[in-house]
Amino acid sequence: MSESFPKPGARHVPVMLDRVLELLAPALSDGPRVLVDGTLGLGGHSAALLAAHPGLTLVGLDRDPRALELAGRRLAAYADRRHLVHAxxxxxxxxLERLGIARVHGVLLDLGVSSLQLDAAERGFSYASDTALDMRMDPTVGPTAADVVNTYSVDELARVLRDYGEERFARRIAAAVARRRERAPLRTSAELVxxxxxxxxxxxxRTGGHPAKRTFQALRIEVNGELDSLREALPAALDATEVGGRVxxxxxxxxxxxxxxxxxxxxxxxxxxxxxPVELPGHEPSWRLLTRGAExxxxxxxxxxPRAASVRLRAGERIAEAA
Structure with missing residues (x-):
C-alpha cells in the first residue's frame, strides 16, 4: 500500500507547539546545542525546533519504523543536524553513548499514540475501525493486542484493564472475554467492541463515554510496555540533561x-x-519546575x-548537578 507524505496541517498537528518552543528556547538558543526528541512521530515539533535554532543538533527516537521514514522526509533539509534512531x-x-554525546540541552517527550498510528486503521489502535487487534507501536516486534486478550488469564486481563485503563468493570469484561474466546479467538477490533x-x-x-475507550487504552499500554518504558525514560532524560537544560x-x-x-x-x-533555617550543602534541589501544575x-x-483536549504539559530546568 502506498502512502504519501502527510500535507502540513492535514494529518499531523503538533500539540502545544508554541508553548513547547517557548519553554525550550532558553536552553537551545546560544551556541551548539543538542535536543533529544524521544517520541519523534512525524517530526512536527522537531522541525519547528530545528528551524528556530540554527545551532541545534537533533537526536530523534521512535520505535515505529514508518514514523522514522516519514519524519526523515520532513526533516530532509536538516540532514546534517539530525540523527534519527529506531529506539x-x-x-x-x-x-547517546553510541553517538558519543555525554550531555544534552533539551529533551522532549510527547507521549501516547501518534497521529500516524491513530490514522492508520490497519494498526488497530482505534475502536472506530474494524481491523486486526494489533496495537504495536513497533509492528516488527512483540505480542499484539489479540495475543493479550486471547492468552491472558481472567486475573491478568482484569489487572491490565483496571491498572492501565482505570476500567470499573475490568473483571466483568475479562470474564466476558474468557467466555467468548472459548468459542473462537478474538481477532478484530469490531469483535472486541x-x-x-x-x-x-x-x-x-450512557454516561461514561464509548465503552471501548478505556479497554483499548489499557491494551495499548500493555502491548507497548508504555508505563514501564516511561518509568525508565524519565530519570534517564533528567540525568542526561546539562545544567541549564530543560525537559x-x-x-x-x-x-x-x-x-x-x-x-x-x-x-x-x-x-x-x-x-x-538554612539549606544544607549538597541537599539543595537539582531541578526547578517551569510549570505550575500541568498546563x-x-x-x-x-x-x-481535538487530540489536544487531553494533553497535560509539565516542564523543568536543571539548576545544579545532583549531589
Missing part, C-alpha cells in the same frame, strides 16, 4: 502524568531536613486539533 525512549542512555457493548452496563454506556513532557492520560509529576517533584525537592491546551487549539 524506545527508555533506551536514551545507550543511544461488540463484546464490550454487551459487557459494560447500559447505564455506564518538556506532554502526557495524555492521568497514569502518564502522575509518573511525570513525581519524577520532576523528586528532583525539585530540597533534601534538607524540615525545620532547619493544558487552550480552547482555540482544542477546537483546531
Amino acid at each position: 524506545v525512549y527508555h533506551e536514551l542512555p545507550e543511544v 461488540e463484546l464490550l457493548y454487551e459487557a459494560v452496563p447500559a447505564a455506564s454506556r 518538556v513532557v506532554l502526557s495524555y492520560h492521568s497514569l502518564e502524568d502522575r509518573l511525570v509529576k513525581r519524577a520532576f517533584a523528586e528532583r525539585a525537592r530540597s533534601r534538607t531536613p524540615a525545620g532547619l 493544558q491546551a487552550g480552547e482555540q487549539e482544542i477546537d483546531d486539533n
